[in-house]
Amino acid sequence: MWGMTAGALTTLGYPIVEHTLDNGLRVISSPDHIAPSVAVNIWYDVGSRDEEQGRTGFAHLFEHVMFQGSAHVASGQHIALLQAAGAVVNATTWFDRTNYFETLPTGGLDLALWLEADRMATLLDALTQENLDNQREVVKEEKRQRYDNVPYGDVMELLNTLTFPPDHPYGHTTIGSMEDLDAATLEDVHDFFRRHYVPNNAVLSIVGDVEPEDAFERAEIYFGHLAAGAKPPKPDGGPLGPLADMPRTEASDKVPADAVYFSWRLPARGGRDFDALDLAFSILGHGQTSRLHKQLIRSTEHAEGTGASTMGLIGGNSFGFSYARARDGVSPEQLEQETVDVIDQLLNEGSSEEELRRAKAQFERHWLHELARVDSRADALGEYATLHGDPQLINSRIAEITAIDNGDLQSAMQQWLRPDQRATLIYRQEAE
């Protein structure tokens, strides 16, 4: 499973076999017989970036409706039947994707494929106003629990708004707004399903205790008869250049500490520039040897928490951000200046070879961890097939990252992380 070059690990050897059904459904198999389990994962190439004006949060609401039954499956039974087959089941929605997945003992593979095919084919047969209304309430509870009722819960939304124009595909959050969730209709569900939930807009990954020929045969049995649709066009968001004019906003609420957030527009994932910036953000704010931690937590002791990371996106641009929460007695302005100093120093003086080596080593462990489980490996295959057109890339990611040098970091940072290219959010503690 390893390829070794000059003593360093570079290329992984997970077996990956691909087959496309006549209706355009891409099927990826990666056999692994270490455990009697199989992971089934479907990536639909639709996310919150595909939402219409006035319908923010709809892709995620739709994901919930997918569990409300189809022609041959009663409401809630998708998960119930799979759990009773020993499965772990879930789904997620993000800017660029909606993925549905279950991992279960190999003997349940047919059931999993049948259930996924039934809702891909016949979701609308079972759709009712009652089901839509119920899941609208559930999603609103999710929004309250994860965003509205927790400290700093609106940061993501504020940063989105600062970083992208309001009508940009990434200009709103995946959870959306209460008003738009309230406005969603049965007709919206019909339209969205017909436009996006077609076999030729999906990737089915089957990873684990099944051989490729077997996996493809079963995929044909359950999905082969579904009709292809028109491949939906992707929203046009750019690419946009770096931020200009240093947008800035303030918020205040009952939070335990003042905080300073920065965000940046970055290039889309899938190129050397993005990978170089990902390493730069790791050097800046990942872990206790990162620049922000060393300076703000260890040295000046002005922050109680710091971090920086990228969020890789495919539609023209990605997103990068950093944060620092102030210790008592430290003003957000002071913390802002110290954070700026740390970033500018990295920009002006570059990173050391040691720092780059550490960032790469941490990436390597993270990536090996990701591929160690059949469920997260299946998800990675769907991700790379959907967003980059090639699932084989999961085997060469470490080599790609290893090849990046400090010159790459320097040129990418000079293009995207100059001082006038960031947005700023100051989050203040509201007086009691």
Place this chain on the structure above:
Amino acid sequence: MREFLPRPAIAPAVVWAFPAPRRTQLSNDIPVMIFDLPGQHVISAHLVLDLPLNAEPRDTEGVATICARTLDEGTLRHNGEEFAEQLETEGAGFGIDLSLSGTQIVLDVPASHLDRALALFAEAVAEPSLADRDVNRHVQLRLAEIEQAQANPAQAASIAFRAAIFEQGKRAARMNGGEPQTVSNVTPEAVGAFHSDHFGPAGATLILAGDFADDPVAAAERSLGSWRNDDQRKVMIEEPAPAPRRTVLIDRPGAVQADVRFGSFGIDRLDPRWAAISIASYAMGGAFLSRLNAVLREERGYTYGVRMNFGPLRTGGSFAVQGSFRTEVVVDALAITRDLIKVDSAPFSSQEVNDAVAFFTGVSPLRYATADGVADQAATQVLAGLPDDYVDRSLALLRSVTPEAATEAYQSVVHPDELTLVVVGDAERLAEPIQALGFTDLEVRSPADLSESS
């Protein structure tokens, strides 16, 4: 389109067993458990210390957490930042896990770097600097962390719940990382003393899991085999005890949701009812269409999700129905919950039991397919005093649970009219209607005194 295929049957599961460890020991008598897991290229190493949190002096609780968090801030051989830099250069991740049952220090590292990373790991465990400045900073960071926890409604609910259900004075009633009053008392001297009193090879176990490039025992012997501490003290674990039922409302003015914990003192894995209660709690609040989630989420749309959890300790434990509900419906949700958790006239069915057994049996191969999954479970077993084949035995016991046994075990542990209720939400809107439900002993408190006794 042709007619749709009928729903496929499930083929029987193949026999699966939890991996068996090779056992050996280091020259200082530390037992070593080795799990050879082909294809698992990130090694997981857990050093498990028989060091329960009740080892902490009462007035400096939190000292164990501060000590553990300062371990990787520099060692006698690698000063300050240099230590973490070396560890990260090896691609290693260093972690700690402190619980009432014991202490774990965890290393994750690609197999080819194990030897060097284990040597650094041993330095952090056996000869950390525990420098004044680092200890004092971690005290301040812990105090800030407590403020963040108090401001988060789900965490606030859990803190208030443990304070309410365990007997006052027991360590289990207070936060694992210490309360503000005692964390403030933690000094560099206290941390140094805690380390020299309690960190040592006696009672320690080393667990190594993964696909090893070289013999891991030799590497473990080089790094930890000569570790000595002649002053190490043995600590007996404190048994928690239940507290009388209470109703506590933590006020969060203007909150759009209320976080609920409704439960009591529970049982541990060695209790003969454990298998039956596991089945019962899955049917009541574990499955997606559990009795609670089917009604409160899927029928009513009151919540993103509601669960019933049992949390076993080494002896005793806790259980709770937990979820968050919008303020407008939380009182109705409580009334429904109180009815649903009564099983006297609705005993568990054979269908519910079969589904639970199938779920627990089915998820095990996946859960224990990775190095960290196996090492985590093995460490849990060491700390709970369970045998190496515990997972296999417990699955066999689950398969023997009858609907009658599940119902009986549940009724013997869950007494719906004697449960403690904790709600974190808007007191102005919730206090009266909750009292009107019959919780007449309701106390309203502020988030700042989640843990203090009344």
